[in-house]
Amino acid sequence: MLNLVLFGPPGAGKGTQSQRLIEKYNLVHLSTGDIFRANIGGGTDLGKLAKSYMDKGQLVPDEVTINMLESEVNKHSDVKGFIFDGFPRTEAQAKALDAFLEGKGMSISGMVALDVPEEELKERLKKRAIDSGRTDDANPEIINNRIAVYKNETAPVKSFYEKQNKYYAINGLGSIEEITSRIFEVIDAIN
Numbered sequence: 001m002l003n004l005v006l007f008g009p010p011g012a013g014k015g016t017q018s019q020r021l022i023e024k025y026n027l028v029h030l031s032t033g034d035i036f037r038a039n040i041g042g043g044t045d046l047g048k049l050a051k052s053y054m055d056k057g058q059l060v061p062d063e064v065t066i067n068m069l070e071s072e073v074n075k076h077s078d079v080k081g082f083i084f085d086g087f088p089r090t091e092a093q094a095k096a097l098d099a100f101l102e103g104k105g106m107s108i109s110g111m112v113a114l115d116v117p118e119e120e121l122k123e124r125l126k127k128r129a130i131d132s133g134r135t136d137d138a139n140p141e142i143i144n145n146r147i148a149v150y151k152n153e154t155a156p157v158k159s160f161y162e163k164q165n166k167y168y169a170i171n172g173l174g175s176i177e178e179i180t181s182r183i184f185e186v187i188d189a190i191n
């Protein structure tokens with residue numbers, strides 16, 4: 001199995017690159033942000049809870065997020081692998097994911113991290129806000145908060161995978177195609 005964690009700050013291009021990876025490697029794409037947004041759209045209790053955090057640029061609590069992610073993984077059997085996009089975002093989530101996968105005889109193959117400078121991220125999020133309609137992209141204060149949360153809570157997840165020799169940094173600047181081929185190169189080396 002090929003189980004990838006796609007990592008990077010808000011606006012790094014995780015969603016765009018995930019689309020290309022699932023096509024090439026036939027993987028199941030699990031984006032916690034997308035799943036939360038689908039729940040918000042469907043008016044579920046989970047959606048209402050998630051929205052109260054997302055609207056402020058804060059993380060949804062670990063327990064809620066971990067439970068949701070595990071039940072999504074359990075919906076799939078006999079698959080070639082998963083792309084975890086936007087998860088794990090805290091060290092607690094990373095530990096929970098390892099333990100959960102181990103219980104299923106699975107493991108993370110590698111973390112692919114997209115490196116993009118902060119100024120470029122802010123530009124991209126501003127542009128995305130225009131066509132995505134995402135309220136958390138439209139407000140500079142919320143964007144700053146998401147970047148701060150990333151630095152404080154999410155960036156440490158990098159060392160979690162580094163310690164396991166599973167961390168691969170990718171230059172996230174360039175054309176979409178260039179970045180895709182950099183990622184393919186890394187995956188083909190570990191797969």
Ligand code: ADP
Nearest residue numbers: 010011032033034054058059060065086087089
């Ligand atoms: P981006 O990476 O562009 O910020 P996402 O769609 O991945 O966008 O996430 C949007 C929001 O959803 C986050 O700001 C956070 O509130 C919530 N969220 C997504 N994934 C997680 C997670 N793993 N843990 C906690 N909250 C999450």
